[in-house]
Amino acid sequence: xxxxxxxxxxxxxxxxTKPWNIExxxxxxxxxxxxxxxxxxxxxxxxxxxxxxxxxxxYDLSIVxxxxxxxxxxxxxxxxxxxxxxxxxAIEEAAELGTPMVVLVCGADPLQSPEDSRKQIQDGIAAVTxxxxxxxxxxxxxxxxxxxxxxxxxINTLAQANxxxxxxxxxxxxxxxxxxxxxxxxxxxxxxxxxGENGNLAAFHICDWKVPTTDMLLxxxxxxxxxxxxxxxxxxxxxxxxxxxxxxxxxSNAYWKEDQSELLKKIIKAYKESS
Amino acid sequence: xxxxxxxxxxxxxxxxTKPWNIExxxxxxxxxxxxxxxxxxxxxxxxxxxxxxxxxxxYDLSIVxxxxxxxxxxxxxxxxxxxxxxxxxAIEEAAELGTPMVVLVCGADPLQSPEDSRKQIQDGIAAVTxxxxxxxxxxxxxxxxxxxxxxxxxINTLAQANxxxxxxxxxxxxxxxxxxxxxxxxxxxxxxxxxGENGNLAAFHICDWKVPTTDMLLxxxxxxxxxxxxxxxxxxxxxxxxxxxxxxxxxSNAYWKEDQSELLKKIIKAYKESS
Numbered sequence: 001x002x003x004x005x006x007x008x009x010x011x012x013x014x015x016x017t018k019p020w021n022i023e024x025x026x027x028x029x030x031x032x033x034x035x036x037x038x039x040x041x042x043x044x045x046x047x048x049x050x051x052x053x054x055x056x057x058x059y060d061l062s063i064v065x066x067x068x069x070x071x072x073x074x075x076x077x078x079x080x081x082x083x084x085x086x087x088x089x090a091i092e093e094a095a096e097l098g099t100p101m102v103v104l105v106c107g108a109d110p111l112q113s114p115e116d117s118r119k120q121i122q123d124g125i126a127a128v129t130x131x132x133x134x135x136x137x138x139x140x141x142x143x144x145x146x147x148x149x150x151x152x153x154x155i156n157t158l159a160q161a162n163x164x165x166x167x168x169x170x171x172x173x174x175x176x177x178x179x180x181x182x183x184x185x186x187x188x189x190x191x192x193x194x195x196g197e198n199g200n201l202a203a204f205h206i207c208d209w210k211v212p213t214t215d216m217l218l219x220x221x222x223x224x225x226x227x228x229x230x231x232x233x234x235x236x237x238x239x240x241x242x243x244x245x246x247x248x249x250x251x252s253n254a255y256w257k258e259d260q261s262e263l264l265k266k267i268i269k270a271y272k273e274s275s
Numbered sequence: 276x277x278x279x280x281x282x283x284x285x286x287x288x289x290x291x292t293k294p295w296n297i298e299x300x301x302x303x304x305x306x307x308x309x310x311x312x313x314x315x316x317x318x319x320x321x322x323x324x325x326x327x328x329x330x331x332x333x334y335d336l337s338i339v340x341x342x343x344x345x346x347x348x349x350x351x352x353x354x355x356x357x358x359x360x361x362x363x364x365a366i367e368e369a370a371e372l373g374t375p376m377v378v379l380v381c382g383a384d385p386l387q388s389p390e391d392s393r394k395q396i397q398d399g400i401a402a403v404t405x406x407x408x409x410x411x412x413x414x415x416x417x418x419x420x421x422x423x424x425x426x427x428x429x430i431n432t433l434a435q436a437n438x439x440x441x442x443x444x445x446x447x448x449x450x451x452x453x454x455x456x457x458x459x460x461x462x463x464x465x466x467x468x469x470x471g472e473n474g475n476l477a478a479f480h481i482c483d484w485k486v487p488t489t490d491m492l493l494x495x496x497x498x499x500x501x502x503x504x505x506x507x508x509x510x511x512x513x514x515x516x517x518x519x520x521x522x523x524x525x526x527s528n529a530y531w532k533e534d535q536s537e538l539l540k541k542i543i544k545a546y547k548e549s550s
Contacts, residue, residue: 118461146422147421147491150488150502160461184429185421213422216488
């Protein structure tokens, strides 16, 4: 597995360095040679979105995606309708920001079966795909780890995401692959190949699974400090035809307490050595 | 889905009422009409195992299984050898206790790939199957939730357990199905059918997934207080030909702090109403 030659494919999510506002993140990423940024919607609060997009481009940062839309699954019809509206808004924000992709955390409702949640997710994506098409923004289904099957996503394997994306069959629907969610899956290599062959492999998120993991959400590790074979998975992703950004997405109470400049240095070192 | 008519298929794991020693658990289970007990090995510490088995039978309790063997996966060869020895010991203990089954938590080593761990698991089970056969004890592979893929088990879906059990192809190897680990899997119904058809469906463990879950190991819920469709899964298990005990296996710091007699009452009520 080849080493990354430079930082030209390194993208960092704004949430990874959450203590920085988006202006600080952009300046620091850019000064360190990072070439991509994925913007979480909370980072845009109180800002003019078009101007913020221009600010990021002025720092020579590619705006890889907007995180996140989704949460389509609700037993309550009114909540499903509100989710459709919110996803249309996310698509608009992505277009204003100037990014070609909105990542979907699809949702799940513990008050109903996973099957019902899945149907509502597919219906929800279908409902907003015309808006995505009109805006030129791709919606990417992110399968989430099964430990989030209760409330965050009823799409928990790449096979399920592949099934759904193939069924929806739109150039405006793709898949975001995150090693944290999928590393354990014995079918991962096979399903990545299928994902690439069908033109659905649109995003690649990296981090690591710490041993032990002390929090189900906010204890992700930097590449190399856990048990995920990130390099091997990257080789599968690239063999499947993906040559886009490697997006570092780390939620970590521990790292958010650190000096974010030091965290950024660690990420860049780990990107070169362990991803 | 039919209600349970009585408690004749209700089994409780000793760890569910951990504050009770095995003598207290046996007396209380028996007095409440519970008909089965699964014994965790720590509950046998400092006791004569044969006499303890007799004590349980004197309370008219079926000894459903011994928990647990396994942990076959280690990068270090000496640790793999020690695991084989420990599993032989567990088989001996099961025979002394007078239970026909040892549940396997198969293990995983974060220092190596899941694929390597899986191979070592299969080799380990094969290595001790002759001992199981000689003792008349069945080894049951328990697929564990993917959130335990780092250290507890590299077998994380029923499909994987089915593959392995079919490959090992021994009447002394079967599968233990636990709703906590498998409820999220879109292939669960299909794989349960396969498991039954191949004669591998040997045990059924129940509890619930609390929303939110605050600890990755020790925050399991009682049936009905979470999002697992326990009744529906039981209907699939029974349709696959299983008619054995429903084993209540709950690890919960919260419930272990309660009066265990109250916990037992809650479990019996939930067994009737929500499982």
